[in-house]
Amino acid sequence: MSNTSGFLFSSLGKKVVMGATGLFLVTFLLVHCFINALIFFNDGGLTFNIGAHFMGTNWLIRTMELVLFFGLVLHIVQAAVLTRENQKARPVAYANPGGNVSSSWYSRSMGLLGTLLLMFLIIHLAHFWVKSRFTGIPTEDANGHEDLYAIMQETFKQLWVVVVYVLAMVSLAYHLLHGFQSAFQTLGLNHKKYTPLIKKTGVCFSIVIPLIFALMPLAMHFGWIK
Amino acid sequence: MSHGNMNLTLKVWKQKNKNERGRFETYQAKGISPDMSFLEMFDVVNEGLINEGKEPIAFDHDCREGICGMCSMYINGRPHGPKEGITTCQLHMRSFKDGDTIVVEPWRSAAFPVIKDLVVDRSSFDRIMAAGxxxxxxxxxxxxxxNILIPKDDADTAFNAAACIGCGACVAACKNASAMLFVSAKVSQLALLPQGKIEAKNRVLNMVKQMDEEGFGNCTNTGACEAECPKEISLENIARMNREYLGASLT
Structure with a gap:
């Protein structure tokens, strides 16, 4: 009596959706980070603009953009539903909720970290995505590509923007620090041989990717790249 | 520290019944020996209260040797108090200092309604067991x-899962009041053995369904349950239950 339809509405099914969409978003971060890291060629954004042009015009990437939005919305909506259910599961709170002895603060704060990331995402999309997709980029570089690099330089001149981006990357690092390995556990991928490897990979990923991202506004603001 | 010279302040949850709103009350525990168990300390306090004609504090206990899982006390922010791998009866007063204030609450979960003071109703666990x-x-x-040969590793892993005493500390420790560690231990101990494999699919589907109906929260893998479990049940069991459930749902 397998119950495939009930699966998505069960507690474990919802966890699987969170884990699977989470890992999908991890793959997005990886691609986003590599493409953006092209700014570090320090060639006035020529290479970066080629990458941005490819991402903006390739049909496969444009299709995946829709899948990405769907995955992101699913991750957020599911998180809201689960949080609501979890609050209902403990109607009377502990007077002494305990501390960090048995679990880490960031593993208990995924909702808060995620909300901060969502706020950042809205600002971030307004800065770049809306301009490149809808309102248009006014200038072109030497190759005749839309000069998204110039938009980046312009945006990161403002100190508050740099501060917001760096803080958001701190949130991202902690969100990933729990989320990466947690997704594997949720999908049932726990094994004495491989779990330590997954955990170490997760820690490296959670530090390296947000660090590279955080270096982008910093490098532009302080003129480390021109 | 010699016999009977600890004086403590207790802040204990008092609640008449399931429907009443509870509150904290403060009690003085005088002349407590550091060698007493936490439950024996409550016995001394209750004896004093009875002699004064006051109502004693209701708390659950049965075996007092760490296997019954009745002593549902959330002590200073942790199920079964400040030590690892023990129940409340195995917690001794030497774990506290003279003059300490100790906050004692019942398990807090919608699925474990408070019957009285520190006593909660854990029959939701029984209904999950009855489901599969x-x-x-x-x-x-x-x-x-x-006549059925079982590999030693499988027998040991199943036995480690079967060590779960159903005390509910995992639910109490979890920020989401989730019962996943309990249910996964029960699913695992049977799914690992040839006798249990026959009904494994239906078992995991039915037990998870019942768990959801009882109003337990969802797992976010914080690991607090494993850290607070008196029988040190492993998180690997939750991963195994996730696998079993995914397999049973999709096939």
Whole structure:
């Protein structure tokens, strides 16, 4: 009596959706980070603009953009539903909720970290995505590509923007620090041989990717790249 | 520290019944020996209260040797108090200092309603077990013990899961009041053995369904349950239950 339809509405099914969409978003971060890291060629954004042009015009990437939005919305909506259910599961709170002895603060704060990331995402999309997709980029570089690099330089001149981006990357690092390995556990991928490897990979990923991202506004603001 | 010279302040949750809103009350525990268990300390306090004609503090206890899982006390922010791998009866007063204030609360979970003071109703666990935590066998003569051979590793892993005493500390420790560690231990101990494999699919589907109906929260893998479990049940069991459930749902 397998119950495939009930699966998505069960507690474990919802966890699987969170884990699977989470890992999908991890793959997005990886691609986003590599493409953006092209700014570090320090060639006035020529290479970066080629990458941005490819991402903006390739049909496969444009299709995946829709899948990405769907995955992101699913991750957020599911998180809201689960949080609501979890609050209902403990109607009377502990007077002494305990501390960090048995679990880490960031593993208990995924909702808060995620909300901060969502706020950042809205600002971030307004800065770049809306301009490149809808309102248009006014200038072109030497190759005749839309000069998204110039938009980046312009945006990161403002100190508050740099501060917001760096803080958001701190949130991202902690969100990933729990989320990466947690997704594997949720999908049932726990094994004495491989779990330590997954955990170490997760820690490296959670530090390296947000660090590279955080270096982008910093490098532009302080003129480390021109 | 010599016999009977600890004086403590207790802040204990008092609640008449399921429907009343509870509150904290403060009690003085005087002349407590550091060698007493936490439950024996409550016995001393209650004896004093009875002699004064006051109502004693209601708390659950049965075996007082760490296997019954009745002593549902959330002590200073942790299920079963400040030590690892023990129940409340195995917690001794030497774990506290003279003059300490100790906050004692019942398990807090919608699925564990408070019956009175520190006593909670854990029959939601019984209903989860009734939904699938068993192996169906025909009655008759007992079979020869070794006619089904089981690899030692499987037997050990199943036994480690079966060490769960159903105390509910995992639910109490979890920020989401989730019962996943309990249910996964019960699913695992049977799914790992040949006798339990026959009904494994239905078992995991039915037990998870019942768990959801009882109003337990969802797992976010914080690991607090494993850290607070008196029998040190591993998180690997939750991953195994996730696998079993995913497999049973999709096939």
């Amino acid at each position: 935590g068993f192996v169906s066998v025909n009655t008759g003569n007992a079979k020869d013990a070794n």
